[in-house]
Amino acid sequence: MSSSTSMIEGYEYIHPDIVQMLTGDNRCDVNDTTTQSSLFPLVVDPDTLTLQISHHGVDSLKDGSIMPINQLRHFANHCDDIVFGSNPSTRNVPRKIDGLICLSQLSSRGSEYSSSSGESDSAMVVAAMVSINLLESSIRSVLSKVRPQNNNNHQIKGAPLLSNMIEELSKLDIDPSFECNKPCPLACLSPILKTLLLPTKVGGINLRNLLSHGFLSTLNRRWLSLTLVLIQTLDSCFGKGDTKMTTKQRDLSTLTKYNLLKSEVDFGRTILSSSSRIQELESASCSGDFVPSSHQNLFRFTLNDLGRSLRLTRTNNTQTIPPLSTIFITSMSSLLEHSLRLVWCRVNDRMEDSSARPASYYVTLDGHGQKDKHEVMISPYLSDDCTRNNLVVTIGAQTCALLADLFASPSSEAPNMRAAVCHGYFDDAVVEELEHLADWASHRAPQVGKDNTVVTDAAAYALVSVFDLITSNISGKPRITEYKPQFTYTSMTTRDLDCILDNLVSLSSLINDEQISDFVEKEQQYKNTFIDISSMKIDLEKVHSIAYGMFPSLNASSTSNWGTEDFYAEHITNIILTDCNAARMLLADLSLASKQYLVSFEAGVGGLTSLEPKSTKDRRTKKSQLQICGVASLVLNFYCMALYVALFAIDQRNSNILHLDRADVVKAVERSRMTLSTFDAYLYTNIERSIKSLTQYLQGRSLKQVLLNTQQQ
DSSP states (O other): OHHHHHHSSTTBBOOOHHHHHHHHOOOOTTTOOOGGGGGEEEEEEETTTTTTEOOOGGGGTTOOOOOOHHHHHHHHHHHHHHHHHSOOOGGGOOHHHHHHHHHHTBBTTTBBHHHHHHHHOOOHHHHHHHHHHHHHHHHHHHHHHSSGGGGGOOOBBBBBOHHHHHHHHTOOOOOTTOTTTBBBOOOGGGHHHHHHHSSSGTOOOOOHHHHTTOOHHHHHHHHHHHHHHHHHHTTTTOTTOOOSSSSSOOGGEEEGGHHHHHHHHHHHHHTTOOHHHHHHHHHHHHHHHOHHHHHHHHHHHIIIIHHHHHSSSSSSTTTTOOOOOHHHHHHHHHHHHHHHOOOOOOOTGGGGSSSSSHHHHHHSSSOGGGGGTBBBTTSSSTSSSSSOOOOOHOOHHHHHHHHHHHSSOOOOTTTOOHHHHHTTTHHHHHHHEEEEEEEETTTTTOOOHHHHHHTHHHHHHHHHHHHHHHHHTTOOOOOOOOOOSSSSHHHHHHHHHHHHHHHHHHHHHHHOTTTTTTGOOOOGGGHHHHHHHHHHTHHHHHHHHHHHHHHHGSSSSSSOOOOOOHHHHHHHHHHHHTOOHHHHHHHHHHHHHHHHHHHHHHHHHHHHHHSSOHHHHHHHHHHHHHHHHHHHHHHHHHHHHHHHHHHHHHHHHHHTTTTTTTTHHHHHHHHHHHHHHHHHHHHOOOOHHHHHHHHHHHOOOHHHHHHHHHOOO
């Protein structure tokens, strides 16, 4: 254990200065007026758990300065006395608040309560994780309402920086007429929030990051109580129950969309559905070198008690704990990150980074956007960009690929689990689970089975699977998996290319089928356009050869082993593709367009070979089908041309072809995408407009520059 960490149980991986801020002496110094609750400018209403102005007013909070930690500690004690000391039957609070209190009191048996106080157990830590995330969402929700530009748009895209939101909150106007026993002005919450949530270097505890990044395995209950009061105060500002989400909920359906990822989800479900398999995972994770002893009780509570809720049938049975899959994800993600951080530090000889230190960035599981400031533990290289990350060989390249897909992928399809639960993307599911938990504790039948709760189960199973995969690799008995990246730029581009080439090969085969050829090229009025595009000599064979040369993984078998060197090779390709956004988008569009046309062509051929039309409607349908099929060769050539332009742009970025202006290449890609959009949009309703857009595209300067460069090579 480093000298810069604490030996206090539950705080082993936190610097002593931060531990002192968190734990501190609970006793009030009679000579220190800042720590006397009776002199604090705010009090907690025991009925609503909201902050109100005391008889001392709010002058001391108006400047928005950070609150002294000793003052905040003692006010947190006051909150704790109210939240856990008052009669809950007299309260008028939302069910989610009751659910958080219930969660904090779950016993290790998962079906009873324990009334712990002081230094909390594992349930308290999990409740604090969830509540801190909801506190951020409450801040975001309040600001979305006071910002005029957001009045008509309740959802905010992405998650604004917490420090910026707190600062914005501090600048809200404070009405000088606020009096005793009136609701607390929003701006007066800023000093409290700054000390509770901001980094230690500015005087804060940084509690959100300590919890979400997994450093804490215990926590004094007062911090949970303070957080609950802050949530309730913020949520009550605009009327009871007005706590809608302010970030778009993340779609997790992709976890079962792709076979390799679905296999891992199914594997995790198998573990979690079996008590004996859970015990095996618990034993392997705790007896080996993965989950540290400080966090093993938290791991057992998460895996057994929260995990147990996922094993139970979703019914209205008030005797069984309701499913808590999103809360399970919250805790499991935090545990995974901290356990993996310790492995990263050990194998890279960086043990000084295993703890949370003042004014220092953490080694994190995600956060590629700030990789210039801190290490990202699943990156191929350390921050110097030349030293290989030893974690890759320790836990396996396939495990790193799965971790990247689950936590750190740039794709909009990826779950990015830890960030998603921390920044409100699963709020609806979390609140629903808390409400069900409150109902269960009150012996009321919860309304179970809503989509947003069920959909997070797959993410929970995936986390269990990755835990098992890491544990097996660290123990020297790696579990065999066929996993390969699913959400990297390389994998997405390869998937699009594979789809495009399959569609174009199928289309070409149909065009050359003797039984179908009679329906192809019937539209002679477009002959000049066909001649123009054919003369450019960009055919299917050419683009097929280029694609397979640039992306060798197109040749790889779906079951071929994917190892360490593949991991590093793909990293290089990902860097190249990062600068080829327009080309990647063109390929994604081509994938959809080629699939749609192939389906339409097959349907058209089927219709044309059927019986003669008998009605006017049948004749119109056959005419339309004849038009669609009649331009098949033209469509094939255009799609090959657009594919070639996209591949050329990627290859130019890779080989740094200097004798062609990059701006011309990007322009050619953008023109290709614009033309594809117009061509595809009108092909089935106004074919003349489609052909006109294609004719104009073929005359474009940027396209001719690309083709001229090709001919000169």
